[in-house]
Amino acid sequence: xxxxxxxxxxxxxxxxxxxxxxxxxxxxxxxxxxxxxxxxxxxxxxxxxxxxxxxxxxxxxxxxxxxxxxxxxxxxxxxxxxxxxxxxxxxxxxxxxxxxxxxxxxxxxxxxxxxxxxxxxxxxxxxxxxxxxxxxxxxxxxxxxxxxxxxxxxxxxxxxxxxxxxxxxxxxxxxxxxxxxxxxxxxxxxxxxxxxxxxxxxxxxxxxxxxxxxxxxxxxxxxxxxxxxxxxxxxxxxxxxxxxxxxxxxxxxxxxxxxxxxx
Amino acid sequence: xxxxxxxxxxxxxxxxxxxxxxxxxxxxxxxxxxxxxxxxxxxxxxxxxxxxxxxxxxxxxxxxxxxxxxxxxxxxxxxxxxxxxxxxxxxxxxxxxxxxxxxxxxxxxxxxxxxxxxxxxxxxxxxxxxxxxxxxxxxxxxxxxxxxxxxxxxxxxxxxxxxxxxxxxxxxxxxxxxxxxxxxxxxxxxxxxxxxxxxxxxxxxxxxxxxxxxxxxxxxxxxxxxxxxxxxxxxxxxxxxxxxxxxxxxxxxxxxxxxxxxxxxxxxxxxxxxxxxxxxxxxxxxxxxxxxxxxxxxxxxxxxxxxxxxxxxxx
Numbered sequence: 001x002x003x004x005x006x007x008x009x010x011x012x013x014x015x016x017x018x019x020x021x022x023x024x025x026x027x028x029x030x031x032x033x034x035x036x037x038x039x040x041x042x043x044x045x046x047x048x049x050x051x052x053x054x055x056x057x058x059x060x061x062x063x064x065x066x067x068x069x070x071x072x073x074x075x076x077x078x079x080x081x082x083x084x085x086x087x088x089x090x091x092x093x094x095x096x097x098x099x100x101x102x103x104x105x106x107x108x109x110x111x112x113x114x115x116x117x118x119x120x121x122x123x124x125x126x127x128x129x130x131x132x133x134x135x136x137x138x139x140x141x142x143x144x145x146x147x148x149x150x151x152x153x154x155x156x157x158x159x160x161x162x163x164x165x166x167x168x169x170x171x172x173x174x175x176x177x178x179x180x181x182x183x184x185x186x187x188x189x190x191x192x193x194x195x196x197x198x199x200x201x202x203x204x205x206x207x208x209x210x211x212x213x214x215x216x217x218x219x220x221x222x223x224x225x226x227x228x229x230x231x232x233x234x235x236x237x238x239x240x241x242x243x244x245x246x247x248x249x250x251x252x253x254x255x256x257x258x259x260x261x262x263x
Numbered sequence: 264x265x266x267x268x269x270x271x272x273x274x275x276x277x278x279x280x281x282x283x284x285x286x287x288x289x290x291x292x293x294x295x296x297x298x299x300x301x302x303x304x305x306x307x308x309x310x311x312x313x314x315x316x317x318x319x320x321x322x323x324x325x326x327x328x329x330x331x332x333x334x335x336x337x338x339x340x341x342x343x344x345x346x347x348x349x350x351x352x353x354x355x356x357x358x359x360x361x362x363x364x365x366x367x368x369x370x371x372x373x374x375x376x377x378x379x380x381x382x383x384x385x386x387x388x389x390x391x392x393x394x395x396x397x398x399x400x401x402x403x404x405x406x407x408x409x410x411x412x413x414x415x416x417x418x419x420x421x422x423x424x425x426x427x428x429x430x431x432x433x434x435x436x437x438x439x440x441x442x443x444x445x446x447x448x449x450x451x452x453x454x455x456x457x458x459x460x461x462x463x464x465x466x467x468x469x470x471x472x473x474x475x476x477x478x479x480x481x482x483x484x485x486x487x488x489x490x491x492x493x494x495x496x497x498x499x500x501x502x503x504x505x506x507x508x509x510x511x512x513x514x515x516x517x518x519x520x521x522x523x524x525x526x527x528x529x530x531x532x533x534x535x536x537x538x539x540x541x542x543x544x545x546x547x548x549x550x551x552x553x554x555x556x557x558x559x560x561x562x563x564x565x566x567x568x569x570x571x572x573x574x575x576x577x578x
Contacts, residue, residue, distance in 0.1 A: 006363040010349070017351050107347035107408065110311040111364045112336040259315060262274045 003113040007121025008128075011095070015129055020091065028087045028133050035079045036140045043072040068150045069230060073141070077158040077228045080137060081221070084130070084166045085198070089190035091129050092173025093183040095122045096255075100181035109255075119174060119251050126170040134162060154230020161227020164240035168220060169194055171247025178254045194220065264289045264416060264446040265310065270319035272305050279305040281470035282319070287463075289415075292442050294461030294478075295450035302470040303450040304344060307418050310448070311341045324415055337366055340414040340445075344421050346405025350394035354385060354404055357393060358411050365412035379411040383437060399430035406437065417441065419449040423456060435460060489532040490559045491542060492518075497551030499526040506530055509545050511538045525554070 015021040054063040099105040177186040201219025204212035223236040265287040272280040308314040312332040326334040458478035506515040519527040
């Protein structure tokens, strides 16, 4: 536990003592903010339009109740999940690549720290940074709560989904970082890999139904749909947790086997 | 303290370390000498558990580097060729981090860090960010990192490489001060360094140990011939002729005319027996003046070249 915390603390400090954390968090919020504005303002326009239509109609119908959860929050969460896909590899790419490049890997791997301890320490540090990113986007939700009346439950479920999905990106980010000493390669392979598992569900329509069903079960985004709608289903939680475990396990294997290959 | 037996390491088809065996006793400084790519670093990496050996066993403080790697790791301090520093950290924070992952408990950590900084004379930069330090300071922080948990064994891979002469002297002095409390293995390709620092030298070439001796023995054993330089006042052609005529002299040469009546000569003996007395007698007997007579034993540099260019010399 002490070793885990030591690694975790060092990584977190190193994020915040370099510009990485601030730039990633800042730009992530800028992008999310732009989309928040676009989505919310188009939702507001839509509401106004619907009200007007109702007022003008000859039957004097009451204006329709438009669901802010479904029409604003859900697309926003979907958008954030895409931005995270491009931002998170930027924070995971250095985790092992940098250690290999500067030679600190030799310190880490000759210290009495187990592979599991440093993998989890680094993973958790990336997770914390992501949590901070998500935390700031929650400010947007607070605005919606102040000026509207969304349902609370689905918002939290949506955020749980975002967290789990992001941790999937991070665990594979750690894995790809452990494969190479080049940070760019680590980031690009992470993005490509995640995109592949993202789009694998789209193939489902063009292959035979049996295979298609299997493929769509592997799709990262398919499992996010329910979360975005506010539906909490254990099968999706289990899928994400398995995905995270897989990434961490592969990191373990890659570090262990690099030893035999000669690093 | 360190017991290496028949260790071999392959990288694909390339044999980086080939059947290497040696022992280091407690408190000893062992020099690991060899040209680049001789297998020094690989051997050290095996000892520090960074790489596993393909075959053979290595034990540090009685623990096998493969079976009990965590126990070994607690007992070694390792300075790789590039000091493993996190450039964005402050010196003190960095050493505290290393102390933590090396298993120094929190009650002793501050003291351990202070001591390590004191020994390596880096206390004055303890709040500096590592990136901004000079190469010499970085090397010393690297050394402090290896010392911070007061390990039984120190493994230093080319600790003086890339430093300026003053820094080299400082780092060497530092290593000398550490001897006794720690068992030290250090690798180098600089020979005077090995002869100054080490009690015993292992010469390794192409993955194999070619010699293992004290630096003095090595020089003596392989110094097959003796060389003298002398400055004689007298007609230089005559002097040279006379020098060549002395029994036991293999070769004599004029290397420098100092002035009209004075010149510098080099004389090489046929065997290891001393010829200084005969040479002096011959010069003085002719009535010439002898200004200088310096015996030169073969330097470790020559020995090293001998060993690594033609191995049969040892056998």
